[in-house]
Amino acid sequence: MTKTAWVFPGQGSQAIGMGVDLLELPGARAKFEAASTLLGWSVLDTIQSPEDKVSNTLYTQPCLYVVESLLVDVLKERGYQPDRVAGHSLGEYVALYAAGVYDFETGLGLVKRRAELMSQASDGMMAALIGFDREELMAKLEDTPDVVLANDNNAGQVVISGTPAAVDAVLAGVKAKRGVKLNVSGAFHSPLMAEAATEFQAVLAPVAFQQAQVPVLSNVDPSPSVEPQVLKDRLAQQMTGSVRWREISLQLPQEGIERVVEVGPGNVLTGLIKRTCKDLELVNVGTLAQLEAVAG
Structure with missing residues (x-):
């Protein structure tokens, strides 16, 4: 079988209306509603707002997490499983969800607080x-x-x-x-995020991480790991650390990966990987049509 990695995009891949076509899938509306209850605001209304509300950091990150995790659920329900996972910045939270490190609600709670802290970072x-x-x-x-x-x-x-x-x-x-x-509120992935990172660490610390079902390549350390504490420590460093996506891309062939599926809106990550690893098969699954094409 073809050895496959699932990769998950982060902030910058969002678009007005993303994921709305997925409402045709069984259980999709219930998941959007469950997310809205936890967040305290409507994910679907935000995604469809003509004022591009979805591009506000406060909303971007939770909306991406919800849409991408929904795609993960559907792919798994249809019998697909990755051999490796990785995510770009916010996408790493979906990668950990896909690997079974925590459940949907736990991940969304972390993403909600992360988005709040990052949206408040006005310096940089x-x-x-x-x-x-x-x-x-x-x-x-x-x-x-x-x-x-x-x-x-x-x-x-x-x-x-x-x-x-x-x-x-x-x-x-x-x-x-x-x-x-870039039109962002602060100097993300730099030491200037230290205060926000300290606040986030207090939220992250009590959360239980499970052993990953598939190895995760983290932003701050591209070497694959399934160990809960390792993955948690890496996530704690992410807000102030660099996103080493070029090294993650180079690591994929070293792991025997032949096919990379970008799970989420747009094609940012497959575009980046294409320039680094020209021999990998690249697939995008961000819409219902793309999902059905893969399933077909």
């Missing part, structure tokens, strides 16, 4: 760089205080995170095909 800035010299960038980051490599997505695309002055200094000092400041 993030910017994406595309088409650059990696040695030049790393040298500039080394020489510039208060800015770090937040997302190492692939060889030609990264995100930096830090104070506005430090991010501006790197953008001005590194030649890149494109540099874009």
Whole structure:
């Protein structure tokens, strides 16, 4: 059988109306309603809001978690199982759910608090760089205080995170095909998130993690693990640590993975992986039509 990894996208993959077509599936509406009860606001109303409410960090992360976990449930009900799982930032929470580390409600509770803390982080800035010299960038980051490599997505695309002055200094000092400041509330995946991370740790600490049913490749450490405490420790480091997606992508073939299924809206992760590992078969499952195509 083809050895398969499921990967889960994070913030930035959301879209107005995502997941609404899944309401045709048995049990989908009940899951949306259960999530809304736990969150205290309507997931379906938020997703369908024409004002793009779903792109507000406070709502983006729980909505993505709900839609992606619903897709996980349907895939498993139809007999599919991954051999490895990984998620990009918020997506790691869905990866842990898919691996059986905690139940749906537990994961959603963690994501709800994470989103609240991150939406309140008003200090700092993030910017994406595309088409650059990696040695030049790393040298500039080394020489510039208060800015770090937040997302190492692939060889030609990264995100930096830090104070506005430090991010501006790197953008001005590194030649890149494109540099874009991101519309986010704070310097995610950087030491500037330390206060939020400390608050989140108090929420995470009492939560019981189970041994993963399949190995998980974590953002801060791409080596696969099934150990509950290891996975929990890695998740605790995630808010201030870098998303090492390029290394996760490179690790997949080392694990014998031949096929990668991006479970969630859009195709961000398959696009990133394609540039890193050209021989992997890439599949997207984010809509009802894509789900039925895989099942067929």
